[in-house]
Amino acid sequence: MTLRRLAPAVLGLALASPAFAFDPAAMNDSERAAFGDAVRAYLMENPEVLVEAIGVLEERQAAAEADNDQVLVETNADAIFHSATDWVGGNPDGDLTLVEFTDYRCGYCRKAYDEVSQLVESDGNIRFVVKEFPILGQQSELSARFAVAVLQLAGPDAYEKAHDALISFRGDITLESLKRLATDQGLDADALLKRMNEEAVTAVLRENHRLAERMRISGTPTFVLGGRLVRGYVPLEGMRAMVAEERG
Incomplete structure (x- = not known):
């Protein structure tokens, strides 16, 4: 040949x-x-x-x-799914956990917000965990610090309302705008603004960034669904399909 x-x-x-x-x-x-x-x-x-x-x-x-x-998820499972500093929504006893690393100034996080809410509410058996992961500048940092401070001082219900307000906020995030948001929601604005700069809040964000570094997460939104790491925005039907696969 x-x-x-x-x-x-x-x-x-x-x-x-x-x-x-x-x-x-x-x-x-x-x-x-x-x-x-x-x-x-x-x-x-x-x-x-x-x-x-x-x-x-x-x-x-x-x-x-x-x-x-999958190895990264298994290795870091406790920090991903069971951190005492995270807000937990949806069904706390659900058969499947969805974790979101989010930044309030991220356009795709905002796009995913309504669809993730629909997924969690319509399913009824998903435990939903939010990881504050500010990576897009000072306004992201201020937003995340405010949200963590609300969770620590006012509890999970107040956090959920603050989270919803921050993800849909269209103006600039400043200390003044956060003070107005806190006042509108009946929260102690002065206490929250003081808490934002304390180590208790800083420690939460530091640990989230360390976890993201170990997981090689550099963008938002990033999801962990069961044992699967999902990098980036996924439409609602795509997420429903992944939920079915994880359960299957």
């Missing part, structure tokens, strides 16, 4: 079977050059082979990333 005919056959075997071993070192210089030319010519005539190979590579990479993410 000539090298020109051999090249496509070798390439096909390599694509079909990762165990196939082909050693160009066994060739002399002229044979390697001829083989390279033959492979190039074949790929130029059959570019769909490259598309197929890239598709296989991407599938393998996605599978490896999913496996790695």
Whole structure:
């Protein structure tokens, strides 16, 4: 068989079977050059082979990333699902936990907000945990500090209302706007603004950032659903499908 005919056959075997071993070192210089030319010519005539190979590579990479993410979830499960500093909503006794790393100034977090709410409410058996993860600047930091302070001083019901208000807030987040928000919700604004700068609040955000670093989370929203790490926004029907898969 000539090298020109051999090249496509070798390439096909390599694509079909990762165990196939082909050693160009066994060739002399002229044979390697001829083989390279033959492979190039074949790929130029059959570019769909490259598309197929890239598709296989991407599938393998996605599978490896999913496996790695599952290990990260298992390794950090206690901090993800059972931190005493997090707000827990939905059904606290639900059969499946959904955790969201969120930033109040994140457009996709705001887009996901209504859909996550619909998912949790319509399902009725999801335990929902919020991780304050401010990464988009000073206004994100102020918002998260305010939310954590509300949870610590006023409790989970007040936090839920503050969370809803912050995620839908359209103006600039400043100390003055937060003071007005607190007053509108019947909270002690001065106490909350003081608490925002205390170590008790700082410690919560610090631990969330450390957890995100261990989990290789760099964007929002990021979800943990059961044993699955979901990076980025997912439409409602997609989340429902993942919930069904996790339960299945």
